[in-house]
Amino acid sequence: MARITLEKEKCIGCASCSAICPKYFELKDDGKAHIIGAQKNQAGNDELDAEKIECAEAAAEACPVLCIYIEK
Numbered sequence: 001m002a003r004i005t006l007e008k009e010k011c012i013g014c015a016s017c018s019a020i021c022p023k024y025f026e027l028k029d030d031g032k033a034h035i036i037g038a039q040k041n042q043a044g045n046d047e048l049d050a051e052k053i054e055c056a057e058a059a060a061e062a063c064p065v066l067c068i069y070i071e072k
């Protein structure tokens with residue numbers, strides 16, 4: 001099991017993550033990326049426990065502000 005977290009405040013809405021990994025990321029009306037199916041953690045960021053990381057790792061590497069975190 002892995003955990004994917006997205007730190008909303010840092011996100012600049014560039015849409016790289018949703019282009020690379022539409023399974024886990026989408027852009028919403030607030031101009032920020034969201035993790036599909038995520039819960040909000042205490043800091044107000046999106047957090048998702050996923051069985052497989054798949055493309056999320058490539059999305060995290062491509063994020064220009066490095067606000068996607070993956071814990072394995």
Ligand code: SF4
Pocket residue numbers: 006010011012013014015016017018032033059062063064065066067068
């Ligand atoms: S790649 Fe990073 S900065 Fe760009 S939309 Fe996704 S989370 Fe936001």
